[in-house]
Amino acid sequence: MSVPGEWTEITDDAALTALVGEPVARVREKVRPALTALDRDWLAASAFCVVATADAEGNCDASPKGDPAGDLVYVLDDRTIALAERPGNRRVDGYRNILRNPHVGLIFVIAGRGDTLRVNGRARLIADAPFLDEMAVRGRRPIMALVVEIDEVFHHCSKAFLRSKLWRPATWRPDAVPERAVIAKAMERPDDDLSELQRYYGPSYAEKLY
DSSP, X not given: OOOGGGOOOOXXXXXHHHHHOOOOHXXXXXXXXXXXXXXXXXXXXXXXXXXXXXXXXXXXXXXXXEOOTTTSXXXXXXXXXXXXXXXXXXXXXXXXXXXXXXXXXEEEEOTTOSXXXXXXXEEEEESOOGGGGGGOBTTBOOSEEEEEXXXXXXXXXXXXXXXXXXXXXXXXXXXXXXXXXXXXXXXXXXXXXXXXXXXXXXXXXXXXXX
């Protein structure tokens, strides 16, 4: 096992560039300031994204968001999108970060696709607005909306998904770690009965999504 004293650390831009090289022009210049028609199509087809935030001190959070394709993202205009907040665990770590630092990064995924759409911008938390009515799913209006003013948007290549083989069912091992109920008992709710936890995280769990 190696120890930190044996590591070679990169501490400046010059050393990083010397190691990884410079991006080619088409990669460096592919960033756009607003959504195109193809970007809108991507957002309409995406059912999952990750929202990355950091507080004023730089402490980070990455939070997954999911809704049916077509309901995940509400496009207000070419420079503004909104994501719904649905019922959850109420930690809202990322939202607390946004109150202190509005800068966010989002990665939008389409199941089965290796490429992704990335959006960087500045976010606000909107408790009420007329467009929240149009973001309802199963007749349930969102609790609030995360509105992101876009600074840059671009497509990202598929190498990470190809390396991970994420969409190949033959590589899936959902039983490689214990089920959620077992993890909850071991890490979070040791006094709860396992059978009760299995019922809680069982089929009826999906009834509480909205």
